[in-house]
Amino acid sequence: xxxxxxxxxxxxxxxxxxxxxxxxxxxxxxxxxxxxxxxxxxxxxxxxxxxxxxxxxxxxxxxxxxxxxxxxxxxxxxxxxxxxxxxxxxxxxxxxxxxxxxxxxxxxxxxxxxxxxxxxxxxxxxxxxxxxxxxxxxxxxxxxxxxxxxxxxxxxxxxxxxxxxxxxxxxxxxxxxxxxxxxxxxxxxxxxxxxxxxxxxxxxxxxxxxxxxxxxxxxxxxxxxxxxxxxxxxxxxxxxxxxxxxxxxxxxxxxxxxxxxxxxxxxxxxxxxxxxxxxxxxxxxxxxxxxxxxxxxxxxxxxxxxxxxxxxxxxxxxxxxxxxxxxxxxxxxxxxxxxxxxxxxxxxxxxxxxxxxxxxxxxxxxxxxxxxxxxxxxxxxxxxxxxxxxxxxxxxxxxxxxxxxxxxxxxxxxxxxxxxxxxxxxxxxxxxxxxxxxxxxxxxxxxxxxxxxxxxxxxxxxxxxxxxxxxxxxxxxxxxxxxxxxxxxxxxxxxxxxxxxxxxxxxxxxxxxxxxxxxxxxxxxxxxxxxxxxxxxxxxxxxxxxxxxxxxxxxxxxxxxxxxxxxxxxxxxxxxxxxxxxxxxxxxxxxxxxxxxxxxxxxxxxxxxxxxxxxxxxxxxxxxxxxxxxxxxxxxxxxxxxxxxxxxxxxxxxxxxxxxxxxxxxxxxxxxxxxxxxxxxxxxxxxxxxxxxxxxxxxxxxxxxxxxxxxxxxxxxxxxxxxxxxxxxxxxxxxxxxxxxxxxxxxxxxxxxxxxxxxxxxxxxxxxxxxxxxxxxxxxxxxxxxxxxxxxxxxxxxxxxxxxxx
Numbered sequence: 106x107x108x109x110x111x112x113x114x115x116x117x118x119x120x121x122x123x124x125x126x127x128x129x130x131x132x133x134x135x136x137x138x139x140x141x142x143x144x145x146x147x148x149x150x151x152x153x154x155x156x157x158x159x160x161x162x163x164x165x166x167x168x169x170x171x172x173x174x175x176x177x178x179x180x181x182x183x184x185x186x187x188x189x190x191x192x193x194x195x196x197x198x199x200x201x202x203x204x205x206x207x208x209x210x211x212x213x214x215x216x217x218x219x220x221x222x223x224x225x226x227x228x229x230x231x232x233x234x235x236x237x238x239x240x241x242x243x244x245x246x247x248x249x250x251x252x253x254x255x256x257x258x259x260x261x262x263x264x265x266x267x268x269x270x271x272x273x274x275x276x277x278x279x280x281x282x283x284x285x286x287x288x289x290x291x292x293x294x295x296x297x298x299x300x301x302x303x304x305x306x307x308x309x310x311x312x313x314x315x316x317x318x319x320x321x322x323x324x325x326x327x328x329x330x331x332x333x334x335x336x337x338x339x340x341x342x343x344x345x346x347x348x349x350x351x352x353x354x355x356x357x358x359x360x361x362x363x364x365x366x367x368x369x370x371x372x373x374x375x376x377x378x379x380x381x382x383x384x385x386x387x388x389x390x391x392x393x394x395x396x397x398x399x400x401x402x403x404x405x406x407x408x409x410x411x412x413x414x415x416x417x418x419x420x421x422x423x424x425x426x427x428x429x430x431x432x433x434x435x436x437x438x439x440x441x442x443x444x445x446x447x448x449x450x451x452x453x454x455x456x457x458x459x460x461x462x463x464x465x466x467x468x469x470x471x472x473x474x475x476x477x478x479x480x481x482x483x484x485x486x487x488x489x490x491x492x493x494x495x496x497x498x499x500x501x502x503x504x505x506x507x508x509x510x511x512x513x514x515x516x517x518x519x520x521x522x523x524x525x526x527x528x529x530x531x532x533x534x535x536x537x538x539x540x541x542x543x544x545x546x547x548x549x550x551x552x553x554x555x556x557x558x559x560x561x562x563x564x565x566x567x568x569x570x571x572x573x574x575x576x577x578x579x580x581x582x583x584x585x586x587x588x589x590x591x592x593x594x595x596x597x598x599x600x601x602x603x604x605x606x607x608x609x610x611x612x613x614x615x616x617x618x619x620x621x622x623x624x625x626x627x628x629x630x631x632x633x634x635x636x637x638x639x640x641x642x643x644x645x646x647x648x649x650x651x652x653x654x655x656x657x658x659x660x661x662x663x664x665x666x667x668x669x670x671x672x673x674x675x676x677x678x679x680x681x682x683x684x685x686x687x688x689x690x691x692x693x694x695x696x697x698x699x700x701x702x703x704x705x706x707x708x709x710x711x712x713x714x715x716x717x718x719x720x721x722x723x724x725x726x727x728x729x730x731x732x733x734x735x736x737x738x739x740x741x742x743x744x745x746x747x748x749x750x751x752x753x754x755x756x757x758x759x760x761x762x763x764x765x766x767x768x769x770x771x772x773x774x775x776x777x778x779x780x781x782x783x784x785x786x787x788x789x790x791x792x793x794x795x796x797x798x799x800x801x802x803x804x805x806x807x808x809x810x811x812x813x814x815x816x817x818x819x820x821x822x823x824x825x826x827x828x829x830x831x832x833x834x835x836x837x838x839x840x841x842x843x844x845x846x847x848x849x850x851x852x853x854x855x856x857x858x859x860x861x862x863x864x865x866x867x868x869x870x871x872x873x874x875x876x877x878x879x880x881x882x883x884x885x886x887x888x889x890x891x892x893x894x895x896x897x898x899x900x901x902x903x904x905x906x907x908x909x910x911x
């Protein structure tokens with residue numbers, strides 16, 4: 106299922122993504138703060154129509170939808186995305202893919218074994234390679250490939266344009282073992298997540314030189330080692346075509362060819378109906394259409410009771426017929442055109458529905474979770490009491506039910522930042538923050554100084570400006586008083602002169618003026634109510650919140666400028682084209698970091714103005730209301746996020762916290778708002794990982810100030826972190842005892858909950874439309890696909906297209 110806010114490109118691994126309070130937080134008692142020991146609840150199983158290989162036919166072609174053609178085939182580059190990961194998964198070695206429980210599992214196609222053989226004085230891992238494993242040019246996979254990848258990714262040679270090096274910098278040396286099939290890796294310091302390394306593994310021809318690494322693997326992969334090889338890329342057709350690898354030593358691929366086709370999420374329904382794709386991630390609306398299509402199979406030609414025209418009542422249909430056949434020629438022509446258009450729409454819809462009967466909806470939970478991010482860099486949310494109040498106002502179960510309930514998926518709120526339900530080490534740590542409690546949330550806000558009457562109070566301890574400003578202010582006041590007195594005298598004289606003349610006219614016009622005034626007041630009241638209800642505004646319009654003041658447009662001190670660390674590279678396709686925001690030095694331009702986003706950013710037609718400052722029941726302090734900027738994506742695929750956002754706004758209103766909801770285009774949602782810190786509240790997602798000590802640290806690390814005044818946030822876009830959390834991550838990354846490392850991660854998770862910068866809400870739904878004749882493909886959940894097992898259960902002629910074009 107497609108969501109803005111994840112970063113689709115981030116679903117591969119967190120360490121390949123591009124996702125503060127200094128001092129000790131006041132934390133509730135953390136010992137025993139979670140709901141008991143390690144959770145034993147199972148995750149939602151994958152849904153892939155599993156079938157034994159002998160029941161799957163050899164041959165044919167399957168078409169798999171991706172959002173766009175990959176910008177590169179090198180997953181270690183900053184512009185790699187979900188398509189890069191999907192395609193290279195069928196072409197390159199993954200030594201430890203995740204299994205269905207989210208645990209890394211040794212891949213016997215490439216490894217006979219891999220284990221730690223020494224711990225002192227240095228950690229040493231010995232890889233024993235499958236003796237049949239070869240690259241597509243016939244060369245054995247061996248130590249030279251490991252050495253070349255290590256040197257390219259360890260971060261010591263800036264000539265290699267790499268987005269990440271987590272773990273590789275800890276390697277001291279790599280050498281050949283007892284024979285060519287053994288690789289010894291010695292670490293300079295312990296590294297618990299060593300299984301995360303060398304996946305995917307590239308041939309030395311790509312990683313051996315900067316030119317090949319930077320440019321050679323962007324458009325092609327000449328040497329691969331998977332069940333498929335890269336046959337070709339067609340930009341005009343928007344396809345990447347893979348063919349069965351004749352040198353593959355494992356289970357022979359069932360498909361002759363596997364085509365990845367670029368299809369935008371909004372076009373998936375049409376592509377499925379036309380038969381141009383067989384497999385596609387879809388949204389709930391498309392899933393509903395497929396379910397309805399299969400339900401209507403036995404309709405015996407009866408008109409559909411859904412789709413275009415289904416909302417027309419018999420009375421409306423009769424009136425339309427009467428107009429179309431009436432004596433008013435102009436009205437008849439209009440009605441006839443409308444009826445013709447409706448008939449075409451009904452026919453097209455019915456044709457699509459008939460084609461959609463050939464598909465099934467596979468559903469599970471995606472290995473990713475949606476969170477509410479609270480930006481703690483400045484403003485009210487810089488106070489941890491306010492952040493915790495916001496968090497405790499949320500009914501997370503209701504929010505999960507909003508998204509997952511209608512799909513028939515378990516709607517249990519997520520209890521961890523570092524593991525998902527069903528993964529080893531999952532434990533609900535939300536007790537460190539506390540359960541939903543409106544009264545306690547209000548008490549936290551009161552303790553922070555936010556009260557019902559605070560918006561009407563003058564600021565406390567207000568300091569005057571310079572002496573010149575003071576003098577200027579006094580002179581201005583005197584001049585104003587003098588002018589006011591003169592104006593009052595002139596007004597009195599004029600009033601006396603007109604009083605007699607206007608008296609009679611006032612009596613005549615009084616009733617009419619009164620009615621007009623009441624009508625105007627009613628309109629103003631309705632507009633104001635609509636503004637409060639919507640809480641929306643156009644970014645940058647009329648210097649409203651979110652638009653920079655004209656005088657400050659070029660101010661360098663407008664706020665911390667994002668300077669992502671090396672790991673802050675990829676953010677996926679819809680959320681997530683972060684690279685466009687970054688300058689050549691990796692920093693975000695100061696002009697791009699405007700409070701509330703870029704001026705002129707899109708807001709839907711009819712978007713309401715900001716709510717009035719003195720909204721009923723809203724808290725305030727020092728003459729200011731407690732209002733938070735809530736940024737949401739506006740695209741058609743983001744409806745579920747907007748529904749969740751609306752519910753969150755209503756929950757916050759109950760405790761006196763106002764929200765200004767800003768809806769922005771999907772393509773600018775991440776780069777102009779999340780990455781640049783131009784928000785108070787936002788919804789976006791992070792993928793699951795089997796390596797939380799490595800992948801979680803940059804997301805929750807405490808931001809550090811740079812010498813130039815910028816803030817190094819890595820992937821921590823909430824800007825909330827502590828030294829203690831960082832230390833727990835570092836200890837876990839160096840802890841070779843898996844059980845002890847998990848305990849350290851549970852402690853870190855409790856601290857992250859207590860800091861209240863990120864509030865996990867629910868695991869994202871995964872909906873995949875699949876040709877019902879296809880087996881071993883669909884909603885994979887945690888597990889990586891086994892591309893060689895995918896095929897059609899019902900035999901087709903080998904090499905024939907799988908299309909069902911009408």
